[in-house]
Amino acid sequence: MSRAFRLLPIILLVWVLLAFAWRLIQPPDPTVRSQLVNREVPQFVLQPLVDGVPGLTSADLATGEPRLLNLFGSWCVPCIGEAPVLEDLQRRGVKIDGIAIRDTASGVSAFLRRHGNPYARVGSDPNSNVQLALGSAGVPETFVVDGKGVIRRQYVGPISSSDVSKIIVELKELR
Amino acid sequence: MIAEAGLAALWLAAALSLLGLFLSVVHVRGKLDADRAVRSLAIVQGVLCLLAFAMLLVAFANTDLSVALVAENSHSAKPLIYKIAGAWGNHEGSMLLWVTVLGLSGTALAAFSRQLPSRTLIAALGAQAALALGFHAFLLFASNPFARLDPPAPQGRGLNPLLQDPGLAFHPPTLYLGYVGLSVAFSLAVGAMLAGDVDRKLARAMRPWVLGAWIFLTLGITAGSYWAYYELGWGGWWFWDPVENASLMPWLASTALLHSVAVLAARNALKAWTMMLAVIAFSMSMVGTFLVRSGILTSVHAFAVDPTRGAFILILLGLYVTAAFLLFAVRAATLREGAPFDPVSREAAIVVNNLLLTVILGIVFIGTLYPLMAEAVSGEKISVGAPYFNAVAGPLAILLGILLAVGPLLSWRQEKRPVLRKLALPALFAATALVIAFLALPQATVLAKLGLALAAGLIPAAVLPLIGRNPLRTPLAVWGMAIAHLGAGVAVAGMAADSAFTVEKLTASRPGETVSVGPWLVRFESVAPVAGPNWTAVEAELRASRGGGVQILRPQSRFFTSPPTETNEAAIKTLLNGQLYTVLGQADAEGRWQLRLWWKPLVTLIWFGGVLVGLGGLLAFVGHARRAWRRRALI
Numbered sequence: 001m002s003r004a005f006r007l008l009p010i011i012l013l014v015w016v017l018l019a020f021a022w023r024l025i026q027p028p029d030p031t032v033r034s035q036l037v038n039r040e041v042p043q044f045v046l047q048p049l050v051d052g053v054p055g056l057t058s059a060d061l062a063t064g065e066p067r068l069l070n071l072f073g074s075w076c077v078p079c080i081g082e083a084p085v086l087e088d089l090q091r092r093g094v095k096i097d098g099i100a101i102r103d104t105a106s107g108v109s110a111f112l113r114r115h116g117n118p119y120a121r122v123g124s125d126p127n128s129n130v131q132l133a134l135g136s137a138g139v140p141e142t143f144v145v146d147g148k149g150v151i152r153r154q155y156v157g158p159i160s161s162s163d164v165s166k167i168i169v170e171l172k173e174l175r
Numbered sequence: 176m177i178a179e180a181g182l183a184a185l186w187l188a189a190a191l192s193l194l195g196l197f198l199s200v201v202h203v204r205g206k207l208d209a210d211r212a213v214r215s216l217a218i219v220q221g222v223l224c225l226l227a228f229a230m231l232l233v234a235f236a237n238t239d240l241s242v243a244l245v246a247e248n249s250h251s252a253k254p255l256i257y258k259i260a261g262a263w264g265n266h267e268g269s270m271l272l273w274v275t276v277l278g279l280s281g282t283a284l285a286a287f288s289r290q291l292p293s294r295t296l297i298a299a300l301g302a303q304a305a306l307a308l309g310f311h312a313f314l315l316f317a318s319n320p321f322a323r324l325d326p327p328a329p330q331g332r333g334l335n336p337l338l339q340d341p342g343l344a345f346h347p348p349t350l351y352l353g354y355v356g357l358s359v360a361f362s363l364a365v366g367a368m369l370a371g372d373v374d375r376k377l378a379r380a381m382r383p384w385v386l387g388a389w390i391f392l393t394l395g396i397t398a399g400s401y402w403a404y405y406e407l408g409w410g411g412w413w414f415w416d417p418v419e420n421a422s423l424m425p426w427l428a429s430t431a432l433l434h435s436v437a438v439l440a441a442r443n444a445l446k447a448w449t450m451m452l453a454v455i456a457f458s459m460s461m462v463g464t465f466l467v468r469s470g471i472l473t474s475v476h477a478f479a480v481d482p483t484r485g486a487f488i489l490i491l492l493g494l495y496v497t498a499a500f501l502l503f504a505v506r507a508a509t510l511r512e513g514a515p516f517d518p519v520s521r522e523a524a525i526v527v528n529n530l531l532l533t534v535i536l537g538i539v540f541i542g543t544l545y546p547l548m549a550e551a552v553s554g555e556k557i558s559v560g561a562p563y564f565n566a567v568a569g570p571l572a573i574l575l576g577i578l579l580a581v582g583p584l585l586s587w588r589q590e591k592r593p594v595l596r597k598l599a600l601p602a603l604f605a606a607t608a609l610v611i612a613f614l615a616l617p618q619a620t621v622l623a624k625l626g627l628a629l630a631a632g633l634i635p636a637a638v639l640p641l642i643g644r645n646p647l648r649t650p651l652a653v654w655g656m657a658i659a660h661l662g663a664g665v666a667v668a669g670m671a672a673d674s675a676f677t678v679e680k681l682t683a684s685r686p687g688e689t690v691s692v693g694p695w696l697v698r699f700e701s702v703a704p705v706a707g708p709n710w711t712a713v714e715a716e717l718r719a720s721r722g723g724g725v726q727i728l729r730p731q732s733r734f735f736t737s738p739p740t741e742t743n744e745a746a747i748k749t750l751l752n753g754q755l756y757t758v759l760g761q762a763d764a765e766g767r768w769q770l771r772l773w774w775k776p777l778v779t780l781i782w783f784g785g786v787l788v789g790l791g792g793l794l795a796f797v798g799h800a801r802r803a804w805r806r807r808a809l810i
Contacts, residue, residue, distance in 0.1 A: 009455075009503070010501065013493075013500060016462075016544065020465065020469075020471065020489050020547075021486075023471040023547055023550075024482050024485045024486050
């Protein structure tokens with residue numbers, strides 16, 4: 001029954017209380033950071049899906065110019081809402097490549113006809129293999145890729161018009 | 176009017192606890208004999224809390240939408256039982272329930288613990304009043320359940336559909352009775368350390384509270400585990416979720432306390448250790464309440480998060496626990512240790528039991544808080560899950576199980592008889608089971624194999640203390656101990672069997688197809704829409720057969736209307752040798768439905784064992800109460 005034994009609980013307690021207080025002051029940030037940020041895009045070769053729009057390989061993402069990589073599907077309703085924002089970005093000179101997830105040629109060409117085509121290239125990922133390799137769980141998701149093919153940011157869910165200026169600044173800084 | 180009456184009762188109760196605290200300090204310092212006044216105040220204070228809680232129940236039963244809490248959490252279309260259960264299915268209501276149980280514990284302590292010296296009892300009532308005062312302040316200033324809404328809401332905002340379940344009606348109140356029942360053990364320990372009277376009388380007065388709280392915790396955890404099992408539709412019975420751990424930690428501490436208080440009552444030994452455990456047990460209850468109510472840890476139990484409330488509980492927690500530990504640090508050295516004992520004796524076995532339980536408690540505590548600590552130090556986000564807990568706590572739990580077979584056979588003070596010979600048969604069973612498990616179950620984890628062997632030995636060993644005794648003359652407490660230990664063995668058997676034998680199948684099937692899972696052939700007959708009072712659902716009909724008998728199961732995918740939410744209602748068929756567990760998921764574009772099927776042999780033993788443990792506790796409780804009653808009748 002030494003003094004250390006008697007004081008140990010209090011020392012532990014104070015430490016735990018401090019940790020609790022710290023956490024109360026700094027509430028947890030619920031966003032999950034992508035593990036792939038600052039890593040190179042995984043190697044892939046995706047076939048074209050629509051006439052006139054070339055397919056996409058990972059080499060196309062390392063051409064020296066920063067760009068966006070957008071995962072979408074013609075069957076995805078939020079992607080329709082995102083389409084005008086992507087068009088706006090393209091009009092302002094942002095290069096965008098697309099990956100159509102689990103999609104068909106007729107579906108994608110109808111989608112691009114109806115909602116506009118902001119994409120320089122569209123690759124087909126019929127079994128979500130590349131999507132999973134990118135650490136993406138759903139559509140739409142958008143990756144900011146720098147000129148060397150390294151992922152710099154992941155947007156989960158549709159990007160909105162309020163993100164446009166931020167993305168443009170981001171891409172300019174990566175140049 | 177109802178809400179105002181409830182609020183008035185709360186304010187009055189707060190004022191009475193302040194007065195009670197003041198008078199008990201005066202009494203303990205010997206300035207004035209306030210014994211009767213403090214007792215009466217404690218009794219009235221508890222009754223006022225009960226009154227306030229009853230007012231809240233009335234407001235919920237009538238769906239009084241001018242009360243903000245009712246408008247937030249209820250709905251006129253809900254069945255009456257869930258309207259009433261909704262009263263404690265939210266932050267403010269559950270804290271009022273907490274305070275009510277705390278107040279009623281004070282009432283019972285004042286009314287029934289007459290064998291204690293006056294100074295100890297009044298100091299304990301003072302500690303209880305101090306606890307009540309803090310939590311009253313929390314209710315009145317940071318979470319008023321009776322706040323009005325002006326103008327009244329046109330309709331309530333419903334209740335989380337996951338919580339519209341009979342489990343909810345009983346699970347939180349049961350756990351709270353356990354959590355808060357430990358407050359009395361805490362107050363008695365504080366009172367005894369203040370008055371300097373830590374002896375067998377104190378242990379006898381403390382034991383029913385520890386035992387009672389422990390029974391409720393055991394049953395509450397068992398019920399909560401079963402609720403998560405059938406309501407979440409994930410097929411698991413324990414997820415090492417922070418909120419689950421918050422209920423497990425007080426249970427571990429109170430299990431240790433239950434055993435050490437028995438040593439203190441019987442042998443007048445382990446004084447300082449028992450006081451320490453009593454403080455830790457209730458501290459763990461408060462830590463649990465803090466973790467759940469502040470929302471600082473991410474959990475599947477997503478309750479409303481409010482940093483001011485968290486800060487309030489944190490201050491209360493810090494104040495009470497620091498004060499108690501300081502008191503312990505000052506007084507522990509003055510507690511003279513009682514009767515000595517041999518390294519081979521029941522006391523020694525209980526000391527090892529206490530050490531193991533405390534280490535497991537530490538492991539769960541560290542695992543639960545580690546993500547928080549790691550983020551505080553390195554900013555890195557990590558999560559601690561089943562692999563850590565199972566790997567670290569599992570082997571210790573196995574050791575604890577072996578000790579549980581041996582300990583009850585040892586005699587107090589010193590063991591001279593060759594008791595280990597009695598354990599030959601259980602040890603043979605365990606060894607046989609271990610060999611069979613290693614030969615026949617290559618896919619099971621080592622822990623599951625050890626668990627099966629342990630259960631095979633523990634179940635017969637648990638009843639050994641009853642063998643050779645006249646069943647009618649055996650004290651109820653001994654029966655209770657044997658049944659509780661048997662229940663632990665049965666629960667271990669269920670856990671190990673679930674881990675070793677469960678077969679899982681996930682398919683996408685069309686109606687008319689047949690899927691096999693374990694020994695069962697499950698034919699997917701049809702899907703059809705069905706409707707309930709406040710939900711609509713798609714219901715599948717599954718025809719499961721195994722040899723002769725056919726079982727029909729109807730899992731549902733439910734859509735609740737207010738608020739719009741989707742849940743899976745698992746269909747579970749319980750048979751003597753296990754459960755068939757089926758979940759209906761989404762349909763895909765081609766008309767196939769996700770079906771998730773499990774065959775879980777012997778899984779029900781987990782909860783059956785839990786109930787047995789609780790029943791054993793209840794028998795011991797009755798046994799001790801009867802003896803105390805007779806002793807008092809003699810005097």
